[in-house]
Amino acid sequence: MIPLAEDVLAxxxxxxxxxxxxxxxxxxxxxxxxxxxxxxxxxxxxLGLTGPPGSGKSSxxxxxxxxxxxxxxxxxxxxxxxxxxxxxxxxxxxxLRMQKHATDDHVFIxxxxxxxxxxxxxxxxxxxxxxxxxxxxxIIIIETIGVGQTEIDIVELSDIVMLVLVPGLGDEIQxxxxxxxxxxxxxxxxxxxxxxxxxxxxxxEYVLNFKYMEKPDQKNPIVMTSAVKQDGINTLRDTIQTYxxxxxxxxxxxxxxxQRIKAEIKNLITAKIKSKVEAFLHDQGSIEAMVDGLYExxxxxxxxxxEKLNRFLQExxxx
Amino acid sequence: MKQKLRILISKPGLDGHDRGAKYxxxxxxxxxxxxxxxGIRQSPEAIAKTAIQEDVDFVGLSLLSGAHNELFPExxxxxxxxxxxxxxxxxxxxxxxxxxxxxxxNGISAIFTTGTPVQTVIDFIENQREQISH
Ligand SMILES: Nc1nc2c(ncn2[C@@H]2O[C@H](COP(=O)(O)OP(=O)(O)OP(=O)(O)O)[C@@H](O)[C@H]2O)c(=O)[nH]1
Ligand SMILES: [Mg+2]
Numbered sequence: 051m052i053p054l055a056e057d058v059l060a061x062x063x064x065x066x067x068x069x070x071x072x073x074x075x076x077x078x079x080x081x082x083x084x085x086x087x088x089x090x091x092x093x094x095x096x097l098g099l100t101g102p103p104g105s106g107k108s109s110x111x112x113x114x115x116x117x118x119x120x121x122x123x124x125x126x127x128x129x130x131x132x133x134x135x136x137x138x139x140x141x142x143x144x145x146l147r148m149q150k151h152a153t154d155d156h157v158f159i160x161x162x163x164x165x166x167x168x169x170x171x172x173x174x175x176x177x178x179x180x181x182x183x184x185x186x187x188x189i190i191i192i193e194t195i196g197v198g199q200t201e202i203d204i205v206e207l208s209d210i211v212m213l214v215l216v217p218g219l220g221d222e223i224q225x226x227x228x229x230x231x232x233x234x235x236x237x238x239x240x241x242x243x244x245x246x247x248x249x250x251x252x253x254x255e256y257v258l259n260f261k262y263m264e265k266p267d268q269k270n271p272i273v274m275t276s277a278v279k280q281d282g283i284n285t286l287r288d289t290i291q292t293y294x295x296x297x298x299x300x301x302x303x304x305x306x307x308x309q310r311i312k313a314e315i316k317n318l319i320t321a322k323i324k325s326k327v328e329a330f331l332h333d334q335g336s337i338e339a340m341v342d343g344l345y346e347x348x349x350x351x352x353x354x355x356x357e358k359l360n361r362f363l364q365e366x367x368x369x
Numbered sequence: 370m371k372q373k374l375r376i377l378i379s380k381p382g383l384d385g386h387d388r389g390a391k392y393x394x395x396x397x398x399x400x401x402x403x404x405x406x407x408g409i410r411q412s413p414e415a416i417a418k419t420a421i422q423e424d425v426d427f428v429g430l431s432l433l434s435g436a437h438n439e440l441f442p443e444x445x446x447x448x449x450x451x452x453x454x455x456x457x458x459x460x461x462x463x464x465x466x467x468x469x470x471x472x473x474x475n476g477i478s479a480i481f482t483t484g485t486p487v488q489t490v491i492d493f494i495e496n497q498r499e500q501i502s503h
Contacts, residue, residue: 064452067424075372138373139398142405145419149407152415158422163403165373 052079055086058185063158066185070160073177084177091183094126094190095294098204100170100233101214103196106240108147109277110214110286111193115151117287123188124156128178130171132195133163140164144193158187169203170194176207176314205233206313209303210293214238215254217246231257236271236289243276322369330362374494374501376427379407379416381444384434389462389483393429396487402494413440417447420456426501427494428453430477432462437472445476457497461485 054072057065069087072080099107111127118125129144142161151157160178167173171194182190194204204211213234218241231254239251254272262269271289275282297303331337340358343349378394380387387409394406405423407416420428428448430441441460448456460472461481469480479493 063418064421067422071424133403134398137399138401140403141394141398142403145405145423146408149411149415149419152407152419152422153412159419161403161405161423163373 051086052082054079055083058087058181059090061185063155066158066181067160069181070162070174070178073181074162074165074172074174080177084180087184088180091180094183094187095210096179096183096208097189097191097290098194098208098211099191099214100194100204100211101196101238101240102216102219105196105214105216106275106277107193107196107214108144110238110240110275110283111144111191112148112150113277113280113283114191114287115148115157117283118189119151119154119156121287124186126158126160126182126185126187126190127193128160128162128175128182128190129193130162130164130175130195133165135166158182158185164195171203171207175203179207202233206310209297209306210235210290212236212238212290214240215250216241217244217250231261234270236273236286236293238273238275238286240275240277242274242281243279247274326366326369327362330366331358372498372501373403374427374498375403375405375423375425376429376494377405377407377416377420377423377425378429378431379411379419380409380431381411381413381416381440382432382434382436383410384432385409386433387431389433390431393431393461393487393490397490397494400487400491413444413447416444417451417453420448420453421451425456427497428456428458429490430458430460432460432464435463437462437464438468441472441477442475449476455501457500459490459493461490
């Protein structure tokens with residue numbers, strides 16, 4: 051086994067951090083590392099925390115860490131922030147709100163830039179979770195970019211998704227209609243210290259009542275919290291525990307995890323083939339020849355594409 | 370593709386003026402780096418552990434309170450003890466010329482006094498790029 055993997059399994063902070071960097075940077079050892087770690091995972095509870103920008107995700111996370119630490123759990127956080135499409139740089143600011151946990155050896159916080167990946171997380175998030183899972187953290191929490199409605203990736207990555215909503219988002223109903231509601235297992239109405247928090251809760255209840263008219267026992271839990279007043283955090287923790295027990299017992303957790311594996315197989319295979327095809331197409335300007343052939347109408351699109359594809363398949367006998 | 374460099378910007382000590390630190394954080398983001406900002410009043414231990422967890426290549430310390438002669442070397446020591454042997458550490462803020470040589474002897478690779486153009490900091494970072502490996 052590569053030495054770094056052994057150190058990760060031993061729970062060494064520096065090794066865990068380094069392994070995540072290797073995953074992020076596509077280091078030559080990345081695949082061997084993940085393959086070595088993977089069999090040791092599967093023990094962490096993976097929570098996703100998503101919601102609009104500024105809704106209080108990091109503040110809630112900070113308080114949730116307090117509670118889990120009091121209960122003796124170890125916690126890893128991956129906090130994703132967007133990479134600027136202009137400079138390629140990023141300010142990773144979520145950590146700021148959790149910094150009081152920096153000296154706690156049972157809390158590991160890693161900020162991650164999206165590096166162009168869409169969907170609210172980074173391309174490397176899923177492998178980073180595998181590293182943390184193998185390192186043996188009880189709970190792994192992923193804070194997504196607060197982008198509103200497109201953080202669908204988090205559903206595939208986590209066992210339980212918590213969606214944070216707040217009063218004053220403007221047209222609540224609009225937000226609820228747009229499919230955001232589909233991605234939450236647990237709904238959190240944060241900033242309950244503000245006016246209209248009750249209205250947000252009522253809106254969510256209204257939508258859920260519709261959705262679960264036939265099976266009201268399956269309605270998602272809604273928790274009211276205030277991170278500034280530290281209200282509702284115990285209830286939030288209890289709700290997560292109860293939800294976890296439920297999905298563990300009714301088979302939903304297993305189903306979700308298998309679904310995640312399936313999605314990942316598809317993603318990885320597609321991504322690998324895509325990069326091979328890209329390289330093949332640009333090899334010795336061969337795509338340019340195709341462009342010219344089509345532009346001058348000497349060739350027809352499907353004929354030339356199938357011909358090319360066949361040549362690709364013949365030449366690439368293995369990866 | 371060039372390796373993405375990660376930089377931790379942190380404020381040790383007791384002064385609460387973080388305009389300078391935030392300014393440099395934003396400027397480094399605009400220069401294409403991934404910047405983690407810890408906020409004010411960080412202990413050397415918190416800075417060191419953050420640097421290790423975030424696996425940063427650089428740590429930039431900002432201090433206006435005048436305690437740099439004690440705090441900067443202590444942060445360097447704590448980071449090295451935590452295993453961050455290759456992390457390049459630089460400092461900025463209100464720092465008298467006379468103190469710079471001693472700080473450099475104590476492991477602070479560069480000092481950027483108030484008013485240093487951001488480009489100078491970027492040039493410094495780029496010059497270190499070669500030594501950084503993952
Ligand atoms: N009134 C009130 N303000 C809150 C509450 N929770 C968070 N805030 C404030 O909302 C702002 C954003 O909080 P964050 O925790 O950074 O929110 P976030 O969702 O992590 O933000 P991004 O990561 O930038 O999307 C801060 O100024 C918090 O102090 C709350 O319960 N009530
Ligand atoms: Mg946040």
